[in-house]
Amino acid sequence: MKIKFKKKRLYPNLLLGLLWTAIGVFNILEDNNLRWMDYGYFVIGILYLLHFIYDFKNQYLTIESGTIRKNALYGYRKKINLNEIYLIKKNTGDYILKTENQHLNINPNLIDENSFYTLTNLLGKLNLPSHKTPFSNIG
Incomplete structure (x- = not known):
């Protein structure tokens, strides 16, 4: 996706x-x-x-096989496993997905409205405690 x-x-x-x-x-x-x-x-x-x-x-992000990857022409393509995410934090408009060893910043201002809805639904379905995600009410 x-x-x-x-x-x-x-x-x-x-x-x-x-x-x-x-x-x-x-x-x-x-x-x-x-x-x-x-x-x-x-x-x-x-x-x-x-x-x-x-x-x-x-496009901006690719989600496949249990991973989320940020595509970038310049620099490194960041890729993290969705099941390793332990914290999703909203900081000055950006969403930060954190694992033990790495993090991924997502700028929602760059994302198409329909795709953002899909992304928030997917992140809301992760098994995270409500105090560790801004998407706890989505589902």
């Missing part, structure tokens, strides 16, 4: 990618004196497009 990004989180990368790529292509085709920046615009555009494709394909 995938927990999806909000569309307004995804599509700016697409628009920026198309814009930078168009500027780069225009400068490369139009200019007789090519400079490194003309290629730089094109490369920046391609990077934004690749970021959009990665985020669109993988």
Whole structure:
């Protein structure tokens, strides 16, 4: 199951990618004196497009086989087992899932409304005491 990004989180990368790529292509085709920046615009555009494709394909979180994984193009993909979570804490709008050895921060502002409902239902069904989860009333 995938927990999806909000569309307004995804599509700016697409628009920026198309814009930078168009500027780069225009400068490369139009200019007789090519400079490194003309290629730089094109490369920046391609990077934004690749970021959009990665985020669109993988989305924000993946829940499968009893694990939850935060997908990130840059940095490490964090993955924790759902049955090892002993505390879910809400801190300044973010949810922090804690296990003995690691934690996973989830920013609900990035999550699509339907996916957030699915996520909260799933986290609410974990066998945690009510004082260790903000989802104790869900079920």
